[in-house]
Amino acid sequence: MSIHTIENTNELERQIATLITIEPRFAPVHKQVGTPNLRHNAGGFEQLMRAMVGQQLSVAAAASIWKRLVDAELITPQAIREATDDTLKTQGLSKQKTRYVRSLVDHDIDFAALETFPNEEVITTLTAVTGIGRWTAEMYLLFSLKRADILAVDDLAIKVAAMELLGLAERPTPKQLKDLTQHWSPCRSAASLLLWSYYGSLRDKTAVPL
Known part of the structure; x- marks a missing residue:
């Protein structure tokens, strides 16, 4: 295909x-x-984590929390694994969004492989993560994977x-x-x-x- x-x-x-x-x-x-x-954006773990952080927040609030996470170097799978829930809470993540981000880490998505997947397979892979719905998966397809x-x-x-x-x-x-x-x-x-x-x-x- x-x-x-x-x-x-x-x-x-x-x-x-x-x-x-x-x-x-x-x-x-x-x-x-x-x-x-x-x-277009670069995609990957960081892009999806940022999308999770921004859910149901104003643009300004989402940007503020994301900056705090970036400054604290808490935007990689390894950093999230090593951080306590309290540490993430201190940087602005709610209990629910901490659960979402940890689910993203646990699923250990092969983002390079996604580039070869058909659209529906990408959606199935991404929506298996707690906190990622079809809309977010479609945004990833459109803006990160550049699908037509x-x-x-x-x-x-x-x-x-x-x-x-x-x-x-x-x-x-x-x-x-x-x-x-x-x-x-x-x-x-x-x-x-x-x-x-x-x-x-x-x-x-x-x-x-x-």
Whole structure:
């Protein structure tokens, strides 16, 4: 099975052009918002740990706690293994998030191997970790592994933007959105990026995660 990725802006623009031929309603959206930034990251343990730390927190609060963990050199599996729960609590981690981070350590994910896995196998591997849901796994696929065909149907901003794009009377459920957008494949990552930007223009705020 071949794995398709979006490595750079030129490839993203080609994906968007193909998407517009599939779903012409993206043409005015692209004209309005331009070509989105890819916002790729290095992935790995640190990226997932940071995602866990930021769950259900404001951007500012998450950044503050993450800085404390970085300054205390508590962002590697070895450091987490050696740290006590009280040490992690001192740096801002709740009991629940300490459990999440320790689960990530215990699963000892081979992050290099993930690059060769099909999308659903990546999702299965990541969601086996306590504290990682499908949305977080999809963000990892899109931004860390650069996969080309990811539509985060559970994402609120994407659901709202898709409702506007498709002229729906109400916000679609994840299943409805998945069914309505199957034909956007294999360009659903480009669709996600455009929909986040479109939501941002509709609400006058940033919607892209991570």
